[in-house]
Amino acid sequence: MADAGDLTPRARRILEVASELFYDRGIHAVGVDTIAAESGVTKRTLYNNFGAKDVLVATYLKNRHSGWWRGLEERLAAAEPPRALTLFDVYAEDARTSKRGCAFLNAAAELPADHPAYAIIRYHKRSVEDRLGELIAEHEPGAAEPERLARHLFLLLEGAFAHHGIHGEGLLAEAREIARGLLT
Amino acid sequence: MADAGDLTPRARRILEVASELFYDRGIHAVGVDTIAAESGVTKRTLYNNFGAKDVLVATYLKNRHSGWWRGLEERLAAAEPPRALTLFDVYAEDARTSKRGCAFLNAAAELPADHPAYAIIRYHKRSVEDRLGELIAEHEPGAAEPERLARHLFLLLEGAFAHHGIHGEGLLAEAREIARGLLT
DNA sequence: CACCTCCTATACTGGTCTGTATAACGCTGG
């Protein structure tokens, strides 16, 4: 399960196509034949590069995390305080792009807990919560219960994203407003 | 897609088995052959009773909603104020039973938006949010922004449940504590 | 030139998917 940078051009293409299909239709609903055909590549090439579907799934999530994280840090570098709200902005932008919600929550809902991708899901979500905690700490250095506030905002964020496909538009904007009211 | 009460004993058995399998392993991961075999019934009987897997899936969620809702109202009838927190208790109890999180969120993550079951998912979650709004209104009749508070607690509740399988124990208890602090 | 790596093309294995066909059995109500 290499980084996307280590991949040959064909392998990168396979990963791109697989990522889009996994996200849009779900992981179990997409077969390797479909991925190979849509990538314009034979199945042999897919298996030479990834070895198994599970590996491709894990690579999909790992790559999605690192790309998303890079974008987040870029946004944070240009953001003005309170930067914790920037996380809500980034989530809202993701939600605007698609109605399928969070790729990581969707994968977690579909995969067994011992799937190799599950650790990546945990890592991603823990990273988000930890980063949120840092952003809160930098804005409110003397807060009474910083961890509790971080958890509070994290739950708002994740609740809104989890319900994006079910509830409809505007939920993340509302969550952002609620979060803004919780910050001094 | 009948109520569970209208079903023949065999059909009820099929629905029970299918419900457990769908919840534990995911909908796409469970085939009708498995359901029929585990129910001690032939596939013909399954199809005579439900007609198609999609119908069985929709019936699974519809039945799960009505059973869960009955349990919720029983708990609410015996609860002391603020009864909004009883919803957190019920969710926490669900979470204690299984690590697989919310059956409705999981199904939504896996199914396309035009699947017959999707409307049931929307209905279930809208019902929960509406009921939460009522419980808040009865406790704080003069609240400044009751809808916003309801949305706030709803997001805490759903965020915690969505992350139950990822994050580990205790998240719903923390969400409950946060919610308690938001109620007067 | 020879080698090596990546790729193509095609076919296949063995299994699972949803859904249907055919025929017979057992119970229950008229």
Add this chain to the structure above:
DNA sequence: CCAGCGTTATACAGACCAGTATAGGAGGTG
């Protein structure tokens, strides 16, 4: 008794599933 219904048992269709086998082509490097 008998007709009807839900059921059993077995088999099948046609498609898809993950993954492998075999053989050979294209391009660069020694």
